[in-house]
Amino acid sequence: MARSSDALIEHLLRRAGFGARPDELDFYGGLSISDAVEALVTFERIPDTVDDNIGKSGFVNVTTRGAFAPQSNITDSRQRWLFRMVHSNRPLQEKMTLFWHNHFATGYTKIAGIAGATEGARYMAAKPSEDPAGVLGQVEMLRQNALGNFRDILLNIAKDTAMLFWLDGYTNTKTKPQENFAREIMELFTMGVGNYTEPDVYAGAKVFSGWNLQRPGTAANGTQHYEFVYNAAQHDTSAKTFSFPIYPDGSKTIPARSAAQGMQDGLDLIEGLAANPNTGRYLAAKLYRFFVNESREPDPAFVSRVAGVYLQSHYDMRAVVREVFLTPQFWDSAAYFSRYSWPIEFVIRLIKDVGWVGFSVNDALAPVSNMGQILYDPPDVSGWDAGETWFSTGAMLARMNFASQLAANQKFNLAARAKPAASSPDAFLSYFLDELVTAPMDTSTRNELLAYLRATGTWTGSDTQIQSKGAGLVHLIAGSPEYQFI
Amino acid sequence: MKVTRRQFVKGGVAAFTVTFAAPEFFSDLARAQVRARNLVVLNLSGGNDSLSMVIPYNDPFYTNRRPSLAVPAGQVLQIGTDSSRVALGLHPRLTGLRDIFNQGRLAIIQRTGYPNQSRSHFLGTDIWSTADPNNSQGLGWVGRYLDTLPSPVDALVGWNTAGTLPHVLQASHVSVPAIPNPQGYSFNSPNANIPVEAAAERSAALRITSHVPVDRPQLAFVYTSAQEALATLDRVASVATYVPTTYPNTGLGLALRAVAGAMVRGIGTKVFFVTTGGFDTHSNQNPNAANGSYFNLMATLNDALLAFHNDLRAQGLLDDTLVVSFSEFGRRISENGSGASSGTDHGAASAMIVMGGRVNGGIYGTAPNLNPNGNPTLENNNADVTFETDFRSVYAQVLDNWLGTDSVTLLNGNFRKAGLGFI
Numbered sequence: 001m002a003r004s005s006d007a008l009i010e011h012l013l014r015r016a017g018f019g020a021r022p023d024e025l026d027f028y029g030g031l032s033i034s035d036a037v038e039a040l041v042t043f044e045r046i047p048d049t050v051d052d053n054i055g056k057s058g059f060v061n062v063t064t065r066g067a068f069a070p071q072s073n074i075t076d077s078r079q080r081w082l083f084r085m086v087h088s089n090r091p092l093q094e095k096m097t098l099f100w101h102n103h104f105a106t107g108y109t110k111i112a113g114i115a116g117a118t119e120g121a122r123y124m125a126a127k128p129s130e131d132p133a134g135v136l137g138q139v140e141m142l143r144q145n146a147l148g149n150f151r152d153i154l155l156n157i158a159k160d161t162a163m164l165f166w167l168d169g170y171t172n173t174k175t176k177p178q179e180n181f182a183r184e185i186m187e188l189f190t191m192g193v194g195n196y197t198e199p200d201v202y203a204g205a206k207v208f209s210g211w212n213l214q215r216p217g218t219a220a221n222g223t224q225h226y227e228f229v230y231n232a233a234q235h236d237t238s239a240k241t242f243s244f245p246i247y248p249d250g251s252k253t254i255p256a257r258s259a260a261q262g263m264q265d266g267l268d269l270i271e272g273l274a275a276n277p278n279t280g281r282y283l284a285a286k287l288y289r290f291f292v293n294e295s296r297e298p299d300p301a302f303v304s305r306v307a308g309v310y311l312q313s314h315y316d317m318r319a320v321v322r323e324v325f326l327t328p329q330f331w332d333s334a335a336y337f338s339r340y341s342w343p344i345e346f347v348i349r350l351i352k353d354v355g356w357v358g359f360s361v362n363d364a365l366a367p368v369s370n371m372g373q374i375l376y377d378p379p380d381v382s383g384w385d386a387g388e389t390w391f392s393t394g395a396m397l398a399r400m401n402f403a404s405q406l407a408a409n410q411k412f413n414l415a416a417r418a419k420p421a422a423s424s425p426d427a428f429l430s431y432f433l434d435e436l437v438t439a440p441m442d443t444s445t446r447n448e449l450l451a452y453l454r455a456t457g458t459w460t461g462s463d464t465q466i467q468s469k470g471a472g473l474v475h476l477i478a479g480s481p482e483y484q485f486i
Numbered sequence: 487m488k489v490t491r492r493q494f495v496k497g498g499v500a501a502f503t504v505t506f507a508a509p510e511f512f513s514d515l516a517r518a519q520v521r522a523r524n525l526v527v528l529n530l531s532g533g534n535d536s537l538s539m540v541i542p543y544n545d546p547f548y549t550n551r552r553p554s555l556a557v558p559a560g561q562v563l564q565i566g567t568d569s570s571r572v573a574l575g576l577h578p579r580l581t582g583l584r585d586i587f588n589q590g591r592l593a594i595i596q597r598t599g600y601p602n603q604s605r606s607h608f609l610g611t612d613i614w615s616t617a618d619p620n621n622s623q624g625l626g627w628v629g630r631y632l633d634t635l636p637s638p639v640d641a642l643v644g645w646n647t648a649g650t651l652p653h654v655l656q657a658s659h660v661s662v663p664a665i666p667n668p669q670g671y672s673f674n675s676p677n678a679n680i681p682v683e684a685a686a687e688r689s690a691a692l693r694i695t696s697h698v699p700v701d702r703p704q705l706a707f708v709y710t711s712a713q714e715a716l717a718t719l720d721r722v723a724s725v726a727t728y729v730p731t732t733y734p735n736t737g738l739g740l741a742l743r744a745v746a747g748a749m750v751r752g753i754g755t756k757v758f759f760v761t762t763g764g765f766d767t768h769s770n771q772n773p774n775a776a777n778g779s780y781f782n783l784m785a786t787l788n789d790a791l792l793a794f795h796n797d798l799r800a801q802g803l804l805d806d807t808l809v810v811s812f813s814e815f816g817r818r819i820s821e822n823g824s825g826a827s828s829g830t831d832h833g834a835a836s837a838m839i840v841m842g843g844r845v846n847g848g849i850y851g852t853a854p855n856l857n858p859n860g861n862p863t864l865e866n867n868n869a870d871v872t873f874e875t876d877f878r879s880v881y882a883q884v885l886d887n888w889l890g891t892d893s894v895t896l897l898n899g900n901f902r903k904a905g906l907g908f909i
Contacts, residue, residue, distance in 0.1 A: 114770070167768070168768040168769040168829065170769075171768070171769040171822070171823050171827045171828075171829070173823070175824070176821070176822045176823040176824060176828070177822070178768060178769070178822055178823070178829075178831070179768075179822075179831045179832065180766075180768045180831070183605070183606070183832070187606060187608075193606055193608070193609055198605060198866070201605070294704070295703075295704050338704065340704070340708075370649075370666075370670060372649040372650055379763075380531075380532075380607065380763075380766075381607075382607070382608050385650055388651075388704075388707050389650045389651055390650070391707060391708050391711045392646065392649065392650055392651055392663065392664030392711060393663035393664055393665065393711050393712075393714050393715035393718065394649065394663065394664040394665050394666055394667075394670075394671060394715070395649060395650070395664060395711075396708070396711040396712050396715050397670075397671060397672070397673065397715045397719075398670075400673065400674075400691070400712070400715075401672070401673070401674045404674040404675055404676050405674070405676075407676040408676035408677075408678075411676060439705060442697065442699055444697045445694050445697065448690055448693045448694045449690065449694070451690070451693075452686055452687070452689075452690035455686045455689075455690070456682050456683060456686050468677045468680055468683045469683075471676035471677060472675070472676060472677055472683055472686070472687045474676075475675065475676050475687055476687060476690055476691060476694070479691065479712075480694060481695070481705055481708035481709045481712055482705065484708050485704070485705070485708075
């Protein structure tokens with residue numbers, strides 16, 4: 001099935017998406033590379049109908065307990081996101097949502113501990129159309145802005161209910177400034193550590209004093225909820241001076257303002273942080289590790305080019321991400337399979353490669369957690385510690401065991417697909433190595449896989465044999481180190 | 487950390503050339519070392535407010551600066567006074583640790599830290615993990631110790647109960663398996679109902695991972711993880727059969743239960759890492775009410791350590807075990823809000839605890855004077871506690887007197903401190 005252009009398209013879809021379903025490979029494989037990039041980046045041209053297919057036949061299953069409620073039950077939220085990653089026709093939108101979720105890493109568990117499980121899920125995952133009070137959950141907001149303007153995303157995050165709980169902004173008042181959000185917006189969301197000082201953190205806390213929560217609605221009809229409010233009475237009106245420029249003229253001081261006007265402080269700081277050249281470089285380096293290459297430090301030429309587009313476009317992430325996919329660093333063949341797959345990427349790609357009919361994404365939730373990743377619950381505000389860190393021994397076993405689980409689930413589908421290739425162990429192995437593309441495999445590994453097919457009896461190609469050997473081979477290939485790279 | 491891992495692969499070439507028959511030999515070697523001393527590194531993640539754990543309850547500024555958060559003097563568990571004659575009490579929920587303290591098996595080292603302490607969670611954790619404020623991306627201090635062990639190093643020489651490798655255990659040519667739960671540490675098969683097929687898969691996986699492609703460092707790293715997972719499966723399975731019922735059902739409790747199981751089964755592990763989070767108490771810290779955030783943190787800590795202590799004592803392993811805690815920073819002295827929602831922001835020095843059968847229990851170092859008058863125990867305009875004992879002095883004591891290595895070499899300097907003889 002592989003065509004000559006497939007190596008490029010598959011590389012693009014492993015990075016810009018979560019691997020490729022057969023129909024995705026057909027669609028993008030029919031385009032030139034530049035058209036494929038443009039189709040991915042301008043995903044709004046493709047209707048956002050993926051949620052309509054949840055529960056329909058031909059798609060991966062979800063498991064319901066009563067009504068399926070992804071807007072208010074976090075397990076269902078997780079199932080919906082996995083479903084979208086498998087079936088969305090806008091793969092880059094889901095990929096960027098994951099990027100932002102990791103960047104603005106907010107954990108459901110803390111929110112639920114304060115506001116309860118139902119409200120916690122609402123603030124993380126609700127779409128306004130399905131919430132009684134029109135709540136827009138944080139990750140849905142990020143999905144809406146997946147390739148939006150970075151300054152807008154920052155502002156939305158500063159006013160986001162889940163974030164106001166997560167980094168304690170809801171308790172930030174003029175008498176008792178709260179530093180948590182002020183620190184992380186500089187350290188993790190924009191400029192990076194080393195580009196701000198402790199006094200900047202204290203000044204930042206004052207800037208966001210009064211950025212709190214209110215609780216409108218009524219409990220009886222389910223509309224009661226927390227939402228952002230600028231509480232003028234709790235705003236510190238003094239001038240705040242930073243060590244870096246806030247304004248285009250280089251001024252580092254946000255002037256004293258009346259309490260009524262004080263929300264402008266936060267808007268000014270956000271604008272100043274978005275406009276800071278360190279922010280562009282910080283994002284460019286992070287995009288390099290996420291999309292391009294993890295085997296080496298970010299290429300300075302790449303960082304400079306992408307950070308330049310960030311500033312020139314006035315923080316337009318569509319322009320920035322498009323540029324990523326146009327760089328020679330992205331297309332360098334040395335970059336292929338140079339990125340350690342995240343658990344969620346491994347799981348989704350395997351589902352796309354192996355098949356999904358009769359499998360429920362619910363059964364992937366515990367395995368992906370054992371691999372070290374729980375969607376909507378990153379370990380801390382710095383997000384997941386990616387790269388080699390994913391590959392502890394326990395996590396590696398969890399990957400092997402998910403491969404085993406999915407192979408067992410798809411045993412009969414796999415055997416039916418592979419039957420035409422059952423003439424010899426060699427043909428059988430070639431078929432599966434074409435279905436589950438890996439980083440280049442050493443001859444010795446290939447020979448061990450052949451030896452496995454020949455072990456336990458003469459090769460006959462019988463249905464019984466290809467059922468057990470097909471599932472076993474998928475287990476071994478998907479559990480191989482080579483398959484763990486994207 | 488990228489550099490670290492590449493160094494790992496380069497340094498580890500010798501270790502990669504083992505065959506899949508080697509683990510059994512290693513385990514024999516390991517068993518010979520069973521009575522070796524165990525080190526358990528306990529991470530209190532998030533920045534522990536140690537002023538709520540080891541409380542200078544008679545300092546008038548303690549109550550004054552923490553009107554909502556102060557633990558009333560009448561409620562603390564008194565443990566006496568330190569060398570500066572400041573009366574100290576443990577958090578009221580630490581009844582088990584108080585008993586261990588009274589038995590002389592718990593040391594408390596006050597005001598540990600380092601100059602210009604980072605208030606960043608991430609940089610702070612890196613510094614405490616590397617014991618090197620100037621090169622916080624280097625190898626972990628326990629990892630460097632593991633690197634000094636003679637080859638061949640057993641694949642289970644360390645045991646990380648967290649899901650991912652903590653920086654403290656990063657080494658250049660020893661890798662530590664992550665085993666959050668010994669029960670789930672298995673190699674499954676889609677042909678579980680056909681044992682001969684399942685066995686063939688496991689055998690193939692062992693053979694595949696025995697050829698580590700050392701010329702491809704990223705790939706080699708994953709190969710090594712897979713290889714070590716397979717090499718340690720059977721011994722870890724033996725730990726899974728140790729199921730005492732006395733541990734609390736918390737992450738920390740279950741992690742320490744696994745650690746105890748590894749010790750009881752004598753699988754040869756020398757160094758363990760356990761972690762418990764939630765210490766980043768910016769709001770709703772509430773150390774006083776049952777089910778308040780900090781109250782719960784203390785409950786988790788106390789109940790898990792007490793169960794571990796009692797289990798080891800019953801198994802005769804207490805004298806072989808040392809638990810050392812660390813947290814990336816202490817917290818601000820003054821509370822940041824009012825009433826129930828108040829908490830504390832990131833600060834500087836904090837207290838460490840050390841527990842074990844051979845510990846010289848007691849209080850080491852002196853409490854801060856919380857009077858915001860510019861006294862030398864405070865910094866950052868009197869907002870934070872300044873350090874008195876460099877945390878590397880605590881590590882030096884552990885390295886020299888427990889692990890039996892040379893702290894001056896491992897810490898790149900002489901941090902030995904007189905009067906800090908807690909072991």
